[in-house]
Amino acid sequence: MADVTGGRGGSDFAEGRHRRLLVGDDVPAGCPMSSRPRDGRREWLVSGYSETREFLRDKRFSRAVLAETTHPRGPATRMSVTDLDPPRHTRIRKLIGGAFSARRAEQLRGYVETAATDLLDRLIAAGPTADLLTDFCAPLTFSAQAELLGVPRSRRDAVRKRANARLGKPGSPRSAVYQGELLLHDEVAMMLADTEDPPSGLMAELVEAHRSGALDESELTGLAASLFFDGHALAAAQITNTVLCVISRPGLLAELDSKPAVLDATVEEALRYSPAVNFSMTRIATEDVALAGRRIEPGDLVTALLPVVNRDEGVFAEPDRFAMDRNGRHLSFGHGTHHCIGAHLARVEIQSALRALSRRAPELSLAVPESSLDWTVSPTMRALSALPVRWSSSVVLDPLERRERQWEDRPAA
Numbered sequence: 001m002a003d004v005t006g007g008r009g010g011s012d013f014a015e016g017r018h019r020r021l022l023v024g025d026d027v028p029a030g031c032p033m034s035s036r037p038r039d040g041r042r043e044w045l046v047s048g049y050s051e052t053r054e055f056l057r058d059k060r061f062s063r064a065v066l067a068e069t070t071h072p073r074g075p076a077t078r079m080s081v082t083d084l085d086p087p088r089h090t091r092i093r094k095l096i097g098g099a100f101s102a103r104r105a106e107q108l109r110g111y112v113e114t115a116a117t118d119l120l121d122r123l124i125a126a127g128p129t130a131d132l133l134t135d136f137c138a139p140l141t142f143s144a145q146a147e148l149l150g151v152p153r154s155r156r157d158a159v160r161k162r163a164n165a166r167l168g169k170p171g172s173p174r175s176a177v178y179q180g181e182l183l184l185h186d187e188v189a190m191m192l193a194d195t196e197d198p199p200s201g202l203m204a205e206l207v208e209a210h211r212s213g214a215l216d217e218s219e220l221t222g223l224a225a226s227l228f229f230d231g232h233a234l235a236a237a238q239i240t241n242t243v244l245c246v247i248s249r250p251g252l253l254a255e256l257d258s259k260p261a262v263l264d265a266t267v268e269e270a271l272r273y274s275p276a277v278n279f280s281m282t283r284i285a286t287e288d289v290a291l292a293g294r295r296i297e298p299g300d301l302v303t304a305l306l307p308v309v310n311r312d313e314g315v316f317a318e319p320d321r322f323a324m325d326r327n328g329r330h331l332s333f334g335h336g337t338h339h340c341i342g343a344h345l346a347r348v349e350i351q352s353a354l355r356a357l358s359r360r361a362p363e364l365s366l367a368v369p370e371s372s373l374d375w376t377v378s379p380t381m382r383a384l385s386a387l388p389v390r391w392s393s394s395v396v397l398d399p400l401e402r403r404e405r406q407w408e409d410r411p412a413a
Contacts, residue, residue, distance in 0.1 A: 003378060004171040010366070010373030010384065014244040014274045015322070022307035023278060024377040031312075032292045043282070043301040044294070049312035049331070051292045052280070052304040057336030058291075059086070061283035061302055069284075072174070074181035076188075079222030080229065082281055082338060089337065092223060095209055097341065099148060099202035105344035112144045112348055116356035124360065124391050129367040132243060132387040137236035141349050145232045148345060150201020155191050162187040163228040170378040181225070188225040202227070230380070231342045237276035237383035238346065239353045244373075244387060245270050245322060246354065247364055254362035256354050263358075265324035267350050272310045272330035273322050279379045280304035280334060306331055307382065363392035 005024035007013070016022045019029065028034040032048025046052050055061060067073065067083040077083060081093050098104065119140055123130045130136065142163070146156050166180030191199055192207055199207070203224060210220040246253050246266060256263040282303040289296040296302060311319035315328040333340035340346070357364055366373075367388040374385040 005377045006170075006375065008372060008374055010244055010370040010375070010387075011248060013373070013375040013382075013384065014241060014248065016274060016307060016311070016320075019308070021375075021377065022311075022382070023305045024379070027305065031308075033294055038301060041299060041301050042297075043303065044291075044296055046291070046302065046304040047308040047312075048292060049309050049315045049328075052306075052309045052331055053335050055283075055291060055302060055304060056280065056331075056334060056338070058289065059337070060285060060287050060289050062286050063281060063283055063338065064088075065286060066282060066284040066301070072178045074178055074185060075218060075222040076181050076185050076225035076229070077222075079219055080226040081341065086337065092219075093341065095206065095214065096202060096223070096227070099205070100341045100343075100345060102344045104148065105348045108144065108148055108345070109348050109352065111147055112140070112352040113355060115143050116140055116352045117360065120356050120360050129388060129390050132389045133236060133240045133384060134386065137239040137353065137387075138233070140353060141235040141239070142232040144345065144349050144352075145228075145235075145342075148201060149227055150199045150203040151191065152194070152197045152199060154197050155187075155194075159184075159187055159191065159228060163232070166228075167230055167233050170376045170381070170383075184228060185221060185225040188228065189221040192221060192224060231346070234276050234381060235342070235346045235349050237381055238271065239350050240384050240387045241274040241276055241382070242267065242270035242350055242354065243357065243364075243389075244384065245274055247366070247389075248370075249322070253354070253358050253364060255358070257358035257362075262324065263351055263354060265326075267347060267354070268330065269322060269324050269326060270350075271332045272316070272326065274382070275307055275310065275330070275332040276382055277306055277332055277380070278377060278382050280306055281338060303379075304331070306334075361391050365390050365392070 005020055012018065013021050027045065028036055030047070032046060032051040034045050035042055036045065046055050062085050063083050064085040079092070081089055081096070084092060119136050123135055142160050146159065151159055162180070162184040166177060166184045168177050168180060192203065198204065206215065206220055206224055209215045210217065215223065252266065256266060280303050282301050285296045285298050285300045285302060287298055310316070310330045310332060313319050316326060333343040367390040373387070376383060376385065
């Protein structure tokens with residue numbers, strides 16, 4: 001079984017014109033369910049919308065039981081909310097959930113929008129082209145996450161380096177990811193213990209929870225480190241996928257800053273149409289379960305093919321068309337107990353990135369032929385390897401800069 005599928009062709013990838021561009025190779029077709037062997041077990045692949053919602057909220061499918069069979073497991077993986085079941089999942093998620101609420105994400109919007117504009121201004125000043133993924137999306141999403149979590153400015157570069165090392169490249173061996181996790185865990189543990197430049201935000205709240213006895217030492221450092229796993233990378237990939245969808249539709253990018261309803265609809269449709277996430281988190285059946293007329297036995301693995309689920313024609317009319325008047329709700333952030341805790345933050349990041357681009361570079365275009373864009377699809381992520389773009393010669397000035405230019409251009413008295 002191939003872990004990673006790769007290829008070239010940006011439009012085909014963004015539009016998901018072939019099944020392998022949505023979920024990769026060696027994934028059998030079959031709706032609403034299919035199966036295949038995996039690691040000596042049977043894995044069920046759910047691709048129907050209603051069946052996926054039913055699966056994702058069924059507590060007979062366990063993350064924790066499956067996680068116990070996965071080795072090696074580092075101290076952060078053992079505390080990741082994605083690998084816990086209730087009631088422990090409920091206790092840990094309650095400790096961190098408030099920091100990722102819609103209210104907290106909205107409070108962060110000003111910071112994210114300013115960061116996006118500043119990054120973009122520096123890129124435009126540096127030259128006519130840039131790699132939007134590496135130079136804009138990735139630093140923006142990590143900066144936003146670090147700000148929300150309360151990482152001191154002096155430590156952000158080091159934490160980001162360790163987080164990226166843990167993330168690895170598509171298809172990285174489990175041993176390399178494990179070694180990266182240990183380094184990330186050590187870096188975060190040092191940050192938490194620093195009394196001269198202490199963390200703030202959620203990191204400070206977790207330190208206080210440890211002092212009050214709500215978390216022991218290993219839970220504190222493991223949980224804190226797990227929050228840097230891959231949310232920032234998935235958000236960066238989602239912005240990139242979204243931008244490619246947008247700039248392939250002439251005039252759409254220029255509308256987004258001045259039309260909030262169009263911006264919101266564009267973001268939600270891109271999440272449905274070209275999601276950065278691929279498979280849902282795999283679970284293991286703990287007892288016999290009937291789903292879509294199939295008998296799932298204890299020990300069977302089950303996962304949902306989210307990009308295919310999002311194109312269920314029983315829910316989304318003309319699912320292969322990018323349309324911003326959808327009524328159905330995509331499942332790119334999951335559903336049920338493990339609904340993505342960072343969903344509100346991700347939306348703020350994507351919206352802020354698009355607004356900055358709309359305001360500063362409304363005529364943004366590719367700097368290379370779209371057929372040369374590289375992409376990869378792994379079980380966890382659908383992502384472009386890079387997005388080389390070109391700024392228009394008529395980039396938009398912000399109001400202050402425009403007034404300064406107008407004053408400079410006035411004829412001498």
